[in-house]
Amino acid sequence: MNTPQGEHVSALTDALITEVRSVVVGKDAVIQDVIAAFLARGHVLFEDVPGLGKTLIAQSIASCLGLTYRRLQCTPDLLPGDITGGYMLNPETGTFELRHGPVFTNVLLADEINRASPKTQSALLQAMQEGEVSIEGTTFPLPRPFFVMATQNPVEYEGTFPLPEAQLDRFILKTSVGYPTREEEQQILRNRMNRKQDQAGVACVTTPELLDSSFDEIELTTVSPDLERYIVDIVASTRQDRGAAVGASPRGSLALLKLARARARQHRRDYVVPDDIIHFAQSALAHRIVLSPDLWTRPGAAERIVAQCLQSIRVPVEHT
Numbered sequence: 548m549n550t551p552q553g554e555h556v557s558a559l560t561d562a563l564i565t566e567v568r569s570v571v572v573g574k575d576a577v578i579q580d581v582i583a584a585f586l587a588r589g590h591v592l593f594e595d596v597p598g599l600g601k602t603l604i605a606q607s608i609a610s611c612l613g614l615t616y617r618r619l620q621c622t623p624d625l626l627p628g629d630i631t632g633g634y635m636l637n638p639e640t641g642t643f644e645l646r647h648g649p650v651f652t653n654v655l656l657a658d659e660i661n662r663a664s665p666k667t668q669s670a671l672l673q674a675m676q677e678g679e680v681s682i683e684g685t686t687f688p689l690p691r692p693f694f695v696m697a698t699q700n701p702v703e704y705e706g707t708f709p710l711p712e713a714q715l716d717r718f719i720l721k722t723s724v725g726y727p728t729r730e731e732e733q734q735i736l737r738n739r740m741n742r743k744q745d746q747a748g749v750a751c752v753t754t755p756e757l758l759d760s761s762f763d764e765i766e767l768t769t770v771s772p773d774l775e776r777y778i779v780d781i782v783a784s785t786r787q788d789r790g791a792a793v794g795a796s797p798r799g800s801l802a803l804l805k806l807a808r809a810r811a812r813q814h815r816r817d818y819v820v821p822d823d824i825i826h827f828a829q830s831a832l833a834h835r836i837v838l839s840p841d842l843w844t845r846p847g848a849a850e851r852i853v854a855q856c857l858q859s860i861r862v863p864v865e866h867t
Contacts, residue, residue: 589719614653
């Protein structure tokens with residue numbers, strides 16, 4: 548892919564959306580946000596009912612990027628060693644050999660992560676935060692890039708272990724796929740008939756060099772001091788809201804900064820504008836807020852707090 552200097556991220560995003568669109572219908576905006584999270588070196592949490600294409604999105608993005616992909620089905624009896632791997636006896640040689648677990652991949656889909664026990668969740672937490680795992684007292688680095696897409700069902704809670712705030716905070720954004728429209732659902736049926744098989748394939752649209760250039764490009768995206776203060780003011784206001792027992796941490800500010808820089812490059816800009824920040828405010832901050840007890844049973848309470856914070860903070864004026 549021949550890409551003009553400074554447009555690697557936008558070219559990569561456009562190519563990915565075009566290719567994934569052939570198998571995932573009507574979810575271009577979700578795919579674009581997931582790509583932004585990946586390029587911002589974060590992880591994504593999907594909160595959705597089953598059957599909406601989360602696995603297909605993860606598989607398709609990994610294939611389009613030419614990256615290795617593994618799927619981990621989380622269950623209550625899943626052990627940390629089932630994620631990280633461990634030393635196994637080789638009966639032929641009589642020696643113990645390291646068998647890598649599914650976490651040793653570029654793209655990991657952790658399906659129904661809230662069904663895993665807290666001990667197992669903590670093993671995944673180290674991998675997400677540190678990019679490495681500990682096995683028998685030895686630390687092993689994970690492949691780079693390392694990107695986790697986790698899912699949880701917002702309806703079914705029996706037999707689940709809600710993610711602790713420390714682990715929720717490790718996800719750069721929380722989003723949902725949502726149901727397709729009637730027209731989109733009909734297109735899904737038509738695509739299946741045209742393929743004549745369940746499996747849907749996509750082509751690799753990038754190279755390791757273009758991927759590295761995209762990561763580097765985002766780091767060169769400028770953010771004005773006014774917008775830095777805007778991010779800080781939004782996050783700080785979540786800590787002052789009466790409905791929040793605990794507001795978003797500085798990690799939330801960093802998440803908003805990184806996502807905004809990625810979105811700016813997706814729109815062929817080398818600088819961030821207020822819309823980049825506003826676009827990700829809900830998905831980057833709402834899951835980081837610990838609600839006060841009287842709001843625990845109110846759906847969308849954290850999202851309303853973020854919306855109120857956005858309304859209360861003056862949007863900086865863009866200087867051209």
